[in-house]
Amino acid sequence: MKPAPVKYLAADSLEQAVDVLASFGDEAKLIAGGQSLVPMLNMRLAQPEVLVDISRLAELRDAVQGPVSVLYGATTTHGRIEDGAVPDVGGGLLAAVASGIGYRAVRNRGTLAGSLAHADASAEWPVVLAALGATIHVRSVRGTRELPAAGFLRGFFTSALESDEVIVAVEVPVLGPDVTWGYLKFARKDGEFAESLAVAVLRWVDGQIANSELWLGAASGIPLAVVLPEDVIHGTGEVVARTDLVNAVSGLVGAARTAEDRYRLNLHVTTLSRALRQAVQRRSAHDVAV
Ligand SMILES: Cc1cc2nc3c(=O)[nH]c(=O)nc-3n(C[C@H](O)[C@H](O)[C@H](O)COP(=O)(O)OP(=O)(O)OC[C@H]3O[C@@H](n4cnc5c(N)ncnc54)[C@H](O)[C@@H]3O)c2cc1C
Structure with a gap:
């Protein structure tokens, strides 16, 4: 499909972009890279009156x-x-x-x-x-x-x-030297959106995990913070049991009732556990290096 007719304005300044948004309300849309918006315009899922291009500012x-x-x-x-x-x-x-x-x-x-x-x-x-x-x-x-x-x-x-x-x-x-990370995206093919996405950011004090940020994407309409009980993620973080991850993730995405649910739950638990392992291993590599 082709987009509906739309006015195009290449903004000269941030001021101008902000002013146009204020005067057109919902009828104006910013465009930056166009990689998400243009497909929506083409499918007429978005039909703004004016596009304000901020890519050259x-x-x-x-x-x-x-x-x-x-x-x-x-x-x-x-x-x-x-x-x-x-x-x-x-x-x-x-x-x-x-x-x-x-x-x-x-x-x-x-x-x-x-x-x-x-x-x-x-x-x-x-x-x-x-x-x-x-x-x-x-x-x-x-x-x-x-x-x-x-x-x-x-x-x-x-x-x-x-x-x-x-x-x-x-x-x-900025991540300090006391912080390590792990990251895993699972998609069936390169170039596709994730079916599951996990990030682990660990802060260490004296070789022990002092704070953990564990997040999942593609599991819900919003990114999900996975909170593990303190007695589950502590010490060197080497032995977080899969059942603990299953409990934490199913608490967020809901009980797995169908085979499809079980597949998704297992996928999210696996990406999370691998991201966590990466973050822990980065700490071990750091300890060896210093
Ligand atoms: C084939 C394909 C594969 C892709 N795969 C992935 C993927 O694997 N992972 C992934 O994360 N993304 C993926 N994308 C999406 C891509 O990352 C887009 O670049 C991104 O989602 C939108 O950025 P954009 O600059 O293109 O935004 P645009 O398409 O220009 O705009 C997107 C939305 O953001 C608004 N907007 C833009 N800039 C601003 C701003 N500064 N302030 C307020 N609102 C703003 C627009 O009004 C619009 O509503 C894919 C896209 C394509 C076409």
């Missing part, structure tokens, strides 16, 4: 490295993260994530903020950025807001963003 493109965090401009593409053209927050996690998104052509144009605003819980960034404790900086004519990435998705393709707000940047804390 220099003020949204840069990444700024600070002492404790990196501020990624909204239009930072997956490809630039994959290529290391912007700073990584540590240990190559963001590059590993970016390189698994769609195909290179998608990654050349698709953006960090576009992925968040599209609010698909099977997409990588909403899950990974929640696990990393990132903060989303947004702007509208009403002012600025900072929203935690954890909780940013509110339901199926729904986020905390108001229709007149622009994501201007995403701030991600």
